Amino acid sequence: MHYKLGLVGYPVTNSLSPWIHEQFLKKAGLTGSYSLLEIEPNESFENELDRIKKNHFDGFNVTVPYKKQIIPFLDDLDDAARMIGAVNTVVQQNGKWIGYNTDSTGFVTSLRREHPSIFQDKQCHILIIGAGGAARGIFYGLAEAGFSQIDIANRTQSAAENIVSTGKQKTETSILSLKEAEAKLNAYDLIIQTTNVGMKPNINEAIISLDRIHNASIVSDIVYQPIETKFLLEASQKGAAVHYGHTMLLYQAQYAFEIWTSKKVPADALKQPLQSILEGR
Incomplete structure (x- = not known):
């Protein structure tokens, strides 16, 4: 065939x-x-x-x-x-x-392959930044994988609220502004950037500052042009593990x-x- x-x-x-x-x-x-x-x-x-x-x-x-x-x-x-x-x-x-x-499965599979330790604690705290189509798929995939505490940060609250219904499994979800998320980043074990901020040619942009992350966290960015976004570079400099979009x-x-x-x-x-x-x- x-x-x-x-x-x-x-x-x-x-x-x-x-x-x-x-x-x-x-x-x-x-x-x-x-x-x-x-x-x-x-x-x-x-x-x-x-x-x-x-x-x-x-x-x-x-x-x-x-x-x-x-x-x-x-x-x-x-x-x-x-x-x-x-x-x-x-x-x-x-x-x-x-x-x-296949976006939801693709993200969860890539995360499991690159950072299997995160799957040992389904009660860990996850933050998704953005509320577009990619965020919807990733939220769904993580909820289906059994993660129960997934917050969403976005400029528009209504868009973030619409995502919560995509998770069949029960999740505890808070909707935050970007400033609110930035202020409490040390509460999260996994932070996922799902917007196109930082994509070529705007490689000097980052959606939030990562000053408050803890160095045991995992930081993911679905942008893969460039591979190492400003967001991921800052995460590495803070001692966090990174997860690449490609x-x-x-x-x-x-x-x-x-x-x-x-x-x-x-x-x-x-x-x-x-x-x-x-x-x-």
């Missing part, structure tokens, strides 16, 4: 998904292709998506700005996509198009590949090559 895969979004020309999935195909001993399926905002999304479906794709990823927009055009959703309200992976099964969200990218892709092919290929060996590619950009 020759797998026909791709990525729907705009813009996608600089995506590393083709490289990642080509590596997975090789590791799985499968043949296939992975195409960039750019849909410009001024084009009819419905017409372009219909064209993609008719081109006999086995599945595709979905990125901004279409993770929510694609939902009405799918036949079904998995539980994670339904609760999070966003789709980043689509598979064709028996003529039906099913939407998944690992989430890799493990969410691993789960998507498994959905398409039913094969879970090893991904650990790709972390360093992926980092090298990103550092060279």
